[in-house]
Amino acid sequence: MSDEKKNNSTLTVEDIFKDNKEELSFTVVSGISGMNNSIKSKEVVNAGLAFAGYTEHIQKNSIIVAGDVELNFLNNLNSSKRKLFISSIFDKGCAALVIVTEKKIPKIIKIFSNKKNIPVIKGNGSIYSTTNKLSLYLSSKLAESVTKHGTLVDIYGVGVLLTGKSGIGKSECALDLVDRGHRLVADDAVKIYKRGEHILMGTGIAPDSSIQYHMEVRGVGILDIAKIFGIRGVRLHKRIEIEINLIEWKPDTDIERVGLKEETSNILGVEIPLVKIPLLPGKNISVIAEVVALNHLLKISGYDTSKVFNATLIKLMQEKAKKLARLDEDEE
């Protein structure tokens, strides 16, 4: 689609170090020349058997974590084996090796780290929490994301993505929604990323919160929504649960009339319900957006109005048909 742009974020060892050095008390021990190594794998690999010469699980461009167990094991090896195993780890081309320990890092590791330009970062604390934190960090930083032309509003707790041609009234609709007590997440461009496999999250694209939540309304100019409506009118990010596509009304547009047929929109491989709303002069889109959100809540709570209504109607008609048939047979 033309209104989408895929983001290919790159992450270097330097980024990981800077963003986590305080929390995980990181220090760079060796291999400084490799701080620009890029990380391409979301997985944080536990070194484990790699220190015993088995390196199948060591992926290229990934972060390897080791701790006291690995260092103690290394200490019990003779120097030739130690050299062999350490060199085979660094030969695998990992991005960086994080060692969580209170001890000093063995010289042999520093030598190979410098030779292969792979940084060794020392951390304090527990290896478990370090691995966990790095995992979370990598999965959020390397998450697939896409920027979509649209406006994201939290309506009664449902993240509604308004899409449609430029000038069709997405921003005006969002403005009306915020005025009615709902919250704006992003206007004009929404950065969408995946959390886990099935959850889409949306946020603004502004590099800083000071310029986030601004909106252009044609004829008025730039508005600061957070200043006008206060903190209750905005929120930082929101799960996207439904897309409302605003379209121009034409006599021949095919519009869903009962809601039995459900369309979906595919964003980053995740399907979310898609509702197409044709625009006519004088139509109040905000109210429609609100009921779309409420009806969605009703549906996920297990009540699908269109289906229930139709089932009831069919049952009613069949009972009536039966009664009539009986009356026909009853002629005496």
Place this chain on the structure above:
Amino acid sequence: MIEKELIVKNKLGLHARPAALLVKSMGKFESKIEILRDDLLVDGKSIMGIMMLAAEQGAKLTFRIDGPDENEAMNAVIELFEKGFYEE
């Protein structure tokens, strides 16, 4: 103005799907379309109105169409009824 009585042929009657087909088809015509059943009268372009008739299989509906394209509209209605709204 033209008028014609039609019988619902499909098994499930005029439920949501056939009603949607009918209003979508009727929406294309300029003429005023009214549907009568006994003492009920509804707008042929309103889906809720049509469904409230609860017209089961065998129900008799009278279509009253008035306007510049009344003949085309009536032909479209007749076709939908004859085909049983493309249902059993």
